Amino acid sequence: MSAIAAPGMEGTLTVTPAASVALSARAVVRRYRNGRGVGPVDLVLRAGETMALMGRNGCGKTTLLRLLATVSRPQRGEVQWFGGDAKAARAHLGLALDGALEDAGLTGRQATHFWCAQWIGNRAEVASRTGAVLHRLGLGPAADEPVGSYSYGMRRRLALATAVVHQPALALLDEPTAGLDPEGCAQLALLIAERAQQGRSTLIASNDPGFVESVADSVAFLEEGTMVRCASPRELLAALxxxxxxxxxxxxxxxxxxxxxxxxxxxxxxxxxxxxxxxxxxxxxxxxxxxxxxxxxxxxxxxxxxxxxxxxxxxxxxxxxxxxx
Amino acid sequence: MIGDAGALRAALRRSRVMPRSLAGRELAIALSRPRALAIKAGLPLALAVVLVAGDAPTFWAAMLLTVLVAMVGAVGTAVTVSRARDAGFLTRLAATPGSRPRLLIGWVLAAAGIDVVQLLPVAIAAWLTGGGGATEFAVLATVLAATLVVTNVLGCVITLAAATAAEVLLDVVVLLAPLLYLGGLFTGVPAGGWRAVVAAVDPFSHLHSAFIGMLGGSATYPGGADVIAALGAALVAIAALAGLSRRILERD
CATH class of the missing domain: 3.30.70.100 (Alpha-Beta Plaits)
Incomplete structure (x- = not known):
């Protein structure tokens, strides 16, 4: 057993790295009027596991990610986070959205500081984690520059930094390698691997086969909102x-x-x-x-x-x- | 010397506000754009000075200043919230552990506070040139602040109806125009009937009245009624915002 918590964080999450379920979705459905959306989908993500969602544009990856991020509700089915409900889960979530942009007037440090403070109360801890994660994702030298002066790749790094700065037990990352250079991809892969070693789970939505193969323990293929297969990359590749x-x-x-x-x-x-x-x-x-x-x-x-x-x-x-x- | 200047710039950058709340974030964003802040504060003041120094009829000068307050509060927040939704900021906020009503109320109050700072010079200009007393100024300042809370809430809520940040501007006008009309800004408040009742609870009617009083005209309502009605409207608006907070944050 290990306990995952950040100082000042609401509550402490206790997980058993080998067996605990971080996230489970049972027969979850969320469909829009035009028929698009997702479901029914069943999914289980264990503590310390990294899962990748792969599927064509418009197949429901982002809809599923929003459901799993507690920001929309399923029309049918049930989602549980660490065995509890959405409200309790938010204390342990981190979310990076594809296309999410910080205000151009803020600096990278200000933006990251703001998000970190949503989970962590201790001021010194917030400042320390903010500096550490920006350095870790290669934004250290530009931390005090306005976000408006960042390149697209730097903004994507910032989005990732703000999602993991509070070391959430479950991180949901939408298209995390979009806009990243090879060095950024390598830094991100290392970060995800370290999270897994610490018993933290990561769910990514990505169509980058090389990256997914390098970080994911399991891959779920989505097609027209339903899951057609979920297995380890090794198992999937062996079938070819x-x-x-x-x-x-x-x-x-x-x-x-x-x-x-x-x-x-x-x-x-x-x-x-x-x-x-x-x-x-x-x-x-x-x-x-x-x-x-x-x-x-x-x-x-x-x-x-x-x-x-x-x-x-x-x-x-x-x-x-x-x-x- | 060049090294000193660089060190000074670096020190200034490091000394920036480190936001912990949405209010702090709003402040940090506002401070990051001093030119925009100066323009936002200067333009309403310039308009107010032109109106009061140009001996514009009191009723119409008060009407224009009230419309200005309504637009500044509602448009600013509507565009900010709409852009925040487009940028995924609201979705991310919805996934944080904080109470959603508290998050949104804090955000809107901060935006309203910045608007008060921006528009208080207008009230001061009206005070200095209109000949009203300290009591009239206190009434105007209170009603102004409360009305800005209402307009900021309206701007936030109207984003539920708009698909884009551009569309939200039209929606703000569509929402405000009948409220301003029913407040008697364009026609005066009727002595009786349903429009008089509606005007009595419309905060814009009371801000208009307070401006008229400040500019030396004959106010539509007593100052106490202006304050009570405007504060009541602000409380109702905040309660409505709390009730709609989930929908505002979770909307795609």
């Missing part, structure tokens, strides 16, 4: 066929039929100018290049990668994560 993936960008349109006919090709997903080809063969790449660069088309880009979580999503739903729901 062996081989590699080639992403081709072709001027003049992708010859999808011709690409499917290439020896060693397992699967092709194509739209007007791009194709994602899964293949398993020694000489397939040369044949793919020759096919894509044939008369009538001009191969402009070729990227090779190993299969990742976006391919898992495609296998489960028949759609790519880049499509809009």
């Amino acid at each position: 066929p062996q081989g590699r993936v080639a992403e081709l960008v072709v001027d003049g349109g992708c010859p999808a039929t011709a690409l499917r006919a290439v020896a060693g090709v397992l699967d092709v997903t194509a739209d007007a100018g791009t194709a994602t080809v899964r293949f398993d063969g020694d000489h397939t790449i040369a044949a793919l290049v020759a096919t894509a660069d044939a008369p009538g088309g001009r191969l402009r880009e070729l990227r090779l990668r190993r299969p990742d979580l976006t391919d898992c999503f495609h296998d489960l739903t028949g759609r790519t994560l880049q499509e809009r729901a």
